[in-house]
Amino acid sequence: MRKIIGALNMTIDGICNHTAGIPDEAIHEHYTELLHQGDAILYGRKTYELMTYWQTILENPSEEKSMNEFALAIDTIPKIVFSNTLKEINWKSASLAQNNLKEEVVALKNQSGKAIFVGSRSLIIALLQLNLIDEIQLCIHPMVEGKGLSLFEDIRERMVFNLVKHKTFTNEAIILYYQPKKQ
Structure with missing residues (x-):
């Protein structure tokens, strides 16, 4: 059985x-290393469209090696896109979901293989509400953005998590690894 891991950056x-x-x-x-540890990443339409930025880095490499390697990793990992409006996908490693979110994720979860990542806020919220997230990895950047979408603003019921580990970066960002407590 595969793990479903929500992974997001936030302020x-x-x-x-x-x-x-x-x-x-x-x-x-x-x-980049995280993507090498997974079999696929799930996106909603908006996040998918934002992530197509990395195709431009493949076409016109950056002077920063780590960005180029990330672009290659994000290009390579299969992407499953959940959208009610997109009719086609223009990224070779991406496909539109064939089922609704719950059916698709339950089927993926029940297969053998490596982790499935979720990289869209809306999908993480929906999967938390369906109790299908095994872990959340929050990379918290040491800054206040002041505007935008709050990760958990649409959650209306209490959810409790266990902190299982953390990782601090030299720029003072920190990744917190949480698992939902079974209630």
Whole structure:
């Protein structure tokens, strides 16, 4: 049985979007390694469209080696996109989900293999509410964004988590690894 792992960047004021944060070489290297440990990543339409940015890095490499390696890792890992509006996907390693979120994730979870990552705020919230998340990895950047979407603003019921480990980066960002407590 595979683990379903939600992994997101956020600021200390709880804002999560892929343009907030202070990415550096160590964070890019961390996420490159993480992607090598998984079999797929799940995205909603908005996050998928944001992540297509990395295709431009493949076409026009950065001077930063860690960004180029992350671009290659994100390009290589299979992506499953949940969207009610997209009719086609223009990324060779991406496909549209064939089932609803619950059916798709339960089927993926019941297969053997490596972890499945969830990289979209909306999908993490939905999967938490369905009790299908095994772990949440929150990379908290030492900054206040001041505007944007809060990761948990749509959660209306109490959820309790166990901190299982953490990792601190030289830029003072920290990743907290949480597992939901079984209630």
